Amino acid sequence: MLATSMWTSYLIELLPDDMVKTYAKYGWQTSELSDEHAHDILKRGKPAAAGKDFRRFAADLGMSFPQGHFLLATKGIRPEDMEGRSIADIAPEDDSAFAAMMDTMKNWVELFAAIGIKAGVLHCGGQAMIAKGRDMNQVFQRRCQAVATVADFAAGSGLNICLENLFMDGTRQCSELLAIINEIKRPNVGICLDTGHANARQVDVPAFIREAGSHLQALHIADNLGQNDDHMLPFGRGTVPWLKVMPALREVGYSGLFNFEVPGENCCPMPIRLAKFSYAKTLAEHMLQL
Template sequence: MRIAFSSNAYLKHTFDETAGRIAAIGYDGLELLADVPHAWPAGLLEVQKQGIRDAMARTGLAFSNVNCFMMNAVADPRQPYWYPSFIDADRHYRQVRIDHTRRALSLCAELGAPHVTTEPGGPLEPGQSRQAAVDLFVEVLKPLAEHAERCGVLLLIEPEPGLLLETTDQYEEVADKVDAPSLGLNFDVGHAFCVGEDIPRAIARMARQIRHYHLEDIAATRVHHHLVPGTGAIDFAEVVGAIRGTGYDGWLTVELYPFQDDPDGAARRALEVLRPLVAPAVGA
């Protein structure tokens, strides 16, 4: 397993500077934010894509993932950093999310990254039944999964508290209906803790579908607010042990977007906690 850091904590920095800082702290990889100011796909010029490649080559970092969950560029007044959703009542708003995801999948392939992570369907709209929302989500996902397959990358859904898919069981319901080899699960450990999942059990049960992990800590209250690993209630030794027990050898990406005022400090403290837990697997 290798540890990466998400660039979504570095919204106050250029991508070039972000890559340099993450590499200097000692991470193996970087999760690229497909959003402003780093890589908003709708407005990304070829020279900017090459700049991203050059920065990654210069720092020796590898891509762990492309994060297309967040959409600060849209600045939707309902929720400025990730709306609109796949199940938005307004079809034009839904199309914004669909188009962004399609562009992010294409960008992922162009840059040689393995997959993108995206939102699990927004909260239910007024008067919308859960079944209608699930059906709409499946309808939207099928052509995106086909596009991912054509691009040779994966589309990973990330369950989140308060949204349509909160748990691994709910993810499975949708994945079974989409039935596409390019669809997978991004297992966010903090999110799973928030909704009360038995994390080791869920990791073991979902091992074949989990293609990437997000790591952050959460307070004992289970309120959804990302904390630096080691400062909340999650037992990361147990979590990493459970992941290792499945034979997973991919990326663990630390996601600490609330720490934009001191991303270096948060990244450094997280690595101090996680590196000793992951290190025994190196060379195994």
């Protein structure tokens, strides 16, 4: 059976150590480390040392982080991080900005490798170039350069780079992510399927899974009403066809985390959120038996 997971931003208010303690208390043994908690850990010192210390701390409580999300923003979400915080773009057009971003990504790769993360979820960038109206072939080439560089940083570490399907041009369909993978020819680059993103853009989720095949190495499991990224738990009001999704995952031999990413569920008082936390683990276990 696949390992169940809830990405750590579900308890975003908690600092990493308290987050781990709470996850362990509620029976979660594996999780995707969120961008916000990774930023917190990077403040502790050199990435490799800070990552190893966090990995040991989590292991002592029976937890591990086989999956992690690379930076979504340039800083974390604590009060001291707010000034100058902006959305991260790993594929900027300016060469000096590109070099600076690759230096940042090298630190993140070192951190993730030290924590023991096997699947690092990555947004392949290019949003600023698209906003400027750049030709999509230029955007594609810059994305390929960025992803290849990050993959080379991770080579030999056991960390795979997993490109996530998004709403931006060139990132919605599985075929578009496969085009990057086929262009750069790095064996440690795969795909993260976000079921909510796919469903909100009318992408056939089971077909996406089958097209990805062995390249599918990470999941963001979420539901929505088919228009917006509502980030709901499955089997509520959402329209993702879970009874077709689960057989497709088995068909391709997916072996990564069965990982919930559902910020639409944590807008409630903490006692209710923790009750949902327990329910989500039971829900995941039942879904894996479908």
